[in-house]
Amino acid sequence: MDVLVFSIFNGVLYGALLFMLSSGLTLIFSMMGVLNFAHASFFMLGAYFAYSISTFIGFFPALLFAPLIVGAIGAFVERYGLRPVHRFGHVAELLFTFGLAFLIEELVQLIWGRVNVPYRVPEFMREAAFSIQGLDYSIYRVFMLLVSVAIFVALFLLLTRTRVGLVIQAALSHPQTVAALGHNVERIFMLTFGFGCALAGVAGVIGGNVLGTEPAMAIQLGPIIFVVIVIGGLGSLGGALVASLLIGLVDNMANAFNVSFAPFFALFGITADLGGTWEDLARITSASIAPVLPYLMLVLMLIFRPRGLFGTRDT
Amino acid sequence: MTRGIRLFGPWALLALLMLGLPTLFDSSFALTVLSLMGVFIIFSCAYNMLLGQGGLLSFGHAVYFGIAGYCTIHLINAVEDEAIWFPLTLLPLIGGLVGLVLGVLIGFVSTRRAGTTFAMISLGFGELFTAMTLVLLTFFNGEDGVQGNRVYEPRPLGISFGPEIEVYYLIAIWTFIATAAMYALTRTPFGRVSNAVRDNPERLEFIGYSTHRVRWLAFALSSFFAGLAGALHAINYEHVGFETVGVQTSGLVLFMTYIGGIGSFLGPIVGAVLISYLNASLSDLTEAWFLYLGLVFVLTVMFAPAGLAGLITMHEPLMRVDRSLLRRLALPYLAAIATTLLIAAGAIGLIEMVYHLTSDLAFDSKTTVFWIELDTEAPWPWIGFAVLLGAGLLAARRTYPQVSRIWDATVAEARARLLG
Numbered sequence: 001m002d003v004l005v006f007s008i009f010n011g012v013l014y015g016a017l018l019f020m021l022s023s024g025l026t027l028i029f030s031m032m033g034v035l036n037f038a039h040a041s042f043f044m045l046g047a048y049f050a051y052s053i054s055t056f057i058g059f060f061p062a063l064l065f066a067p068l069i070v071g072a073i074g075a076f077v078e079r080y081g082l083r084p085v086h087r088f089g090h091v092a093e094l095l096f097t098f099g100l101a102f103l104i105e106e107l108v109q110l111i112w113g114r115v116n117v118p119y120r121v122p123e124f125m126r127e128a129a130f131s132i133q134g135l136d137y138s139i140y141r142v143f144m145l146l147v148s149v150a151i152f153v154a155l156f157l158l159l160t161r162t163r164v165g166l167v168i169q170a171a172l173s174h175p176q177t178v179a180a181l182g183h184n185v186e187r188i189f190m191l192t193f194g195f196g197c198a199l200a201g202v203a204g205v206i207g208g209n210v211l212g213t214e215p216a217m218a219i220q221l222g223p224i225i226f227v228v229i230v231i232g233g234l235g236s237l238g239g240a241l242v243a244s245l246l247i248g249l250v251d252n253m254a255n256a257f258n259v260s261f262a263p264f265f266a267l268f269g270i271t272a273d274l275g276g277t278w279e280d281l282a283r284i285t286s287a288s289i290a291p292v293l294p295y296l297m298l299v300l301m302l303i304f305r306p307r308g309l310f311g312t313r314d315t
Numbered sequence: 316m317t318r319g320i321r322l323f324g325p326w327a328l329l330a331l332l333m334l335g336l337p338t339l340f341d342s343s344f345a346l347t348v349l350s351l352m353g354v355f356i357i358f359s360c361a362y363n364m365l366l367g368q369g370g371l372l373s374f375g376h377a378v379y380f381g382i383a384g385y386c387t388i389h390l391i392n393a394v395e396d397e398a399i400w401f402p403l404t405l406l407p408l409i410g411g412l413v414g415l416v417l418g419v420l421i422g423f424v425s426t427r428r429a430g431t432t433f434a435m436i437s438l439g440f441g442e443l444f445t446a447m448t449l450v451l452l453t454f455f456n457g458e459d460g461v462q463g464n465r466v467y468e469p470r471p472l473g474i475s476f477g478p479e480i481e482v483y484y485l486i487a488i489w490t491f492i493a494t495a496a497m498y499a500l501t502r503t504p505f506g507r508v509s510n511a512v513r514d515n516p517e518r519l520e521f522i523g524y525s526t527h528r529v530r531w532l533a534f535a536l537s538s539f540f541a542g543l544a545g546a547l548h549a550i551n552y553e554h555v556g557f558e559t560v561g562v563q564t565s566g567l568v569l570f571m572t573y574i575g576g577i578g579s580f581l582g583p584i585v586g587a588v589l590i591s592y593l594n595a596s597l598s599d600l601t602e603a604w605f606l607y608l609g610l611v612f613v614l615t616v617m618f619a620p621a622g623l624a625g626l627i628t629m630h631e632p633l634m635r636v637d638r639s640l641l642r643r644l645a646l647p648y649l650a651a652i653a654t655t656l657l658i659a660a661g662a663i664g665l666i667e668m669v670y671h672l673t674s675d676l677a678f679d680s681k682t683t684v685f686w687i688e689l690d691t692e693a694p695w696p697w698i699g700f701a702v703l704l705g706a707g708l709l710a711a712r713r714t715y716p717q718v719s720r721i722w723d724a725t726v727a728e729a730r731a732r733l734l735g
Contacts, residue, residue: 035431081617088620091372094434095573098374099613102566106606110666113673219562223442226435234432280451288450295443302436303424 002132007256008249013141015248016148020203021221022228022240023155024196030172030235032189033090034082037097040222041104042197046070046204047213048112051119059122067201074197078190101218109215116214144206151202152241159237168192172235227294231301233311242309247294254286254293261285326495333487337480344595346479352591353486354548357493359572359583361540366569367577368501369533370513371426372434374565375441376541379417381560382444383410383542384549385455391463391550403465403476407489407546414542415535422534427527429516441562448557460556463549476550486547493540498580500536509533567594570612576622585624602670607663636729643725647718654710660685661704668696 025039049066050059077100085096121140128136159165171178171188179185211217228247232239261284265271270278289296301308336349358380365371387410393399401409425436448455455461466477474481500506508529511519516526549555558564567590575586590608597604619626633640664684668691671682681690689696 033431035435081613085617088616090430091370091434092616092620094372094431095569096613096616098566098569099609099616102609103606103613106603106609110603110606110670111673223438226438230435230439280453284450289446292443292446292450295439295446298436298439299424299443302439306427306432 003256005132006137007252009137009141009145011249011252012245013145013148013248014251015245016145016152017203017207018225018228018248019241019244020148020151021200021225022232022244023152023237024199025225026229026232026235026237026240027168027172028193028196029229031168031175031192034093034097035226036193036196037094037222038077038101038104038218039097039196039200040218040225041101042070042074042200043204043207043221044108044213044215044218045073045104046201047119047208047217048108048117048204049201050205050208051112051117051213054119054122063202063205066205067198070201070204071194071198075190075194077197078193082193083186083190101222105215105218112215114215116212119209119213121209140210144210147202147206151199155199155237224294227298229308230298231308233308236308236310239308239310247297250293250297251290254290257286259286326491329494330491333491337483341480343479346483348592348595350479350483350486350551351595352588353483353490354544354551355568355571355587355591356490356584357547358541358544358568359575359587360494360497360580361537361544362568362572363577363580363583364497364500364509364533364537364540366572367582368506368513369509369530369537371429371530371534372569373437374434374562374569375437375439375444376537376568377560377562377564378421378441378444379414379538379541380545380548380564380568381555382417383413383545384555384559385461386410386413387546387549388461388463388553388555389454391465391467391553392461394467395464402471403467403550404485406550407543410546410549411539411543414545415539417542418535418538419531422531422538426530426534429512429526429530438562441560441565445557445561448560455557458557460554460559462554465550465553482551486551489543489547493543494584497540501580505529505532570608574612574615574622576624576626576628578621579624579628582622582624586622589623601667602674603663603666606666633725633729636732640725640729644718644721647714647721650714651711651718654707654714657703657707658711659707661700661702661707664696664700665704668700 021039021043025036028034028036028039046066049069050062053062053065081100082093082096085092121138125140125143126138129139129142130137157165159169167178167183167188171183171185175185178188208217211221224247228243229240231246232241232243262271262282265282265284271282333353337346340346340349362373362376365373365376387406390399390401390406390409391403394401421440425433425440428436449457465482466475476482476485508519508524509532512524512526512529512533519526519529545559548559571586571590572583573586574590575584576582593608594604597607601607615622621629630641667684668682668689671691681688683689684696
């Protein structure tokens with residue numbers, strides 16, 4: 001029972017982190033049609049900036065400043081990198097962000113080195129907030145959860161209850177009309193891009209010290225947030241939320257309950273006695289294929305429902 | 316007659332070049348690089364069947380390259396164990412078939428959409444297979460990869476494929492066959508329809524073609540040639556590791572193809588030759604090689620979307636009108652190239668010194684940049700490179716616009732002469 005509670009907690013936490021990344025990605029995608037390959041790289045930059053800032057002035061200033069810097073870099077990249085490429089079409093934009101992801105990874109290695117940096121959870125937050133049957137749940141994880149929920153609520157209110165949100169939503173579906181009404185759509189794009197990158201930066205600040213801050217963190221998480229927005233449905237914020245939580249929970253459950261698939265494969269006559277690759281198949285457990293599960297879900301989703309859970313269009 | 320020369324001349328030249336190169340460069344390093352070039356020429360031409368000719372951007376094409384490599388090594392090992400027998404010279408065909416089967420299966424799902432969706436699906440499949448290398452250990456053997464020994468009996472004509480030179484000729488012959496086949500494909504109705512799917516899918520559907528089936532066929536054929544290249548890669552190294560399946564290899568072939576130029580058949584070949592050479596020779600010299608490669612790629616996407624080959628072929632219409640028009644461009648080009656070199660020298664110097672400072676492998680503050688030993692703690696090297704960079708950037712504000720101004724004027728004049 002306690003294992004279930006813990007994996008739900010951790011799954012929701014991981015899902016909330018994924019949502020912070022995928023919400024920005026899906027906003028940018030539905031507004032500009034650009035799939036930002038470098039989105040997870042901004043997440044990584046958030047973690048690295050937070051590490052550098054927190055060594056000087058502490059964790060909480062880092063939580064404020066690192067996302068601001070990342071957001072500014074994102075807006076700069078949109079204005080001077082992406083916008084000139086826009087006229088070559090979506091494939092060129094995708095290529096640009098792919099190259100950018102590659103560049104950011106190399107630059108991070110140039111500045112902070114090739115191995116991981118010791119970005120740690122602040123001392124006082126490492127203590128247990130509560131514990132269930134001897135397993136501790138740290139204050140920091142509760143804090144992460146609170147920040148994620150706060151961001152989700154703020155984002156929801158911003159998009160549905162404010163004038164800015166109204167303009168953004170309108171620009172999502174009818175950019176020409178919004179421009180004709182006198183709004184500067186290019187500026188809205190730039191600010192949305194910067195805002196999405198800042199959200200990724202927040203995720204980096206609060207996730208970097210738990211997941212580990214290293215140059216490979218972007219390439220590890222990047223494909224997963226792509227999976228999230230495809231499963232949720234391209235351009236759907238609600239879908240991104242559901243898919244984030246789904247993947248977070250599936251990942252943690254698969255690891256927590258180490259289910260063996262041997263009975264399943266035995267149905268097809270595949271058992272461990274056969275040796276070789278058959279034995280590998282028979283020995284598969286849910287924990288061993290946990291890293292593969294998101295991609296399997298992606299493939300199945302694309303075969304049976306290409307528009308995703310809540311998508312309204314087949315891109 | 317002249318038509319024959321125009322058609323077969325370049326291929327005869329290519330064949331001569333491939334035959335003669337090992338006599339010019341016969342060091343072990345040169346042979347390794349030449350073999351690598353052959354493999355990546357096939358791979359990037361196959362990749363360009365998708366990206367350049369079909370308009371499909373894939374982030375996971377290394378799957379077909381890598382899995383074919385694994386199958387090839389397993390087959391070599393099976394021959395070694397005398398379970399079956401198969402001639403080494405024809406192994407690339409088996410690799411190609413593996414690629415084809417995978418391409419037919421995965422292509423059916425992934426080519427229903429083009430553009431961004433296709434790119435994402437290809438990435439998903441790439442990640443799926445990369446993750447599988449750590450699960451199915453008997454086949455992939457995890458991070459170590461699988462080894463093989465390509466030398467086995469019998470040895471036709473005394474060729475054992477032990478020495479590097481014999482493998483080079485095997486790769487060269489297959490490279491010739493594969494590139495010729497891929498070029499011939501661009502000339503078939505299928506090649507034309509594939510271009511049409513890229514340029515105007517809606518119209519093609521109206522004419523009665525199924526865009527899905529055309530993309531599917533292009534994907535399967537491209538996977539076939541990728542698999543062929545993967546088999547040669549495996550034979551060349553006698554080892555396949557999990558990174559051959561992953562996004563690094565997919566990214567490398569994308570960089571080669573795009574920087575070379577996706578608009579012409581020659582582009583990917585140029586890119587593969589250039590980047591294979593630089594990759595082999597620079598990755599030992601500098602830690603920052605991938606940073607430079609990424610920078611060149613991003614700059615290509617932003618300013619020269621037709622790639623290196625595109626930069627050259629855009630002069631062809633001018634040549635046809637009047638060769639002397641090109642002479643006007645020579646001086647501005649020289650000035651622009653000089654400023655670019657200045658910027659590059661300054662930037663490379665600064666990047667190398669920063670790398671030296673942050674590197675864990677550095678023992679002291681001394682480093683060698685451009686064959687000069689420099690002290691990274693002294694201010695002068697920093698100031699020197701910064702001045703080079705600044706001067707280059709300042710000069711570029713004059714020389715780059717000048718190039719585009721004179722280019723526009725020359726094109727306008729050529730057009731005026733043509734029209735009247």
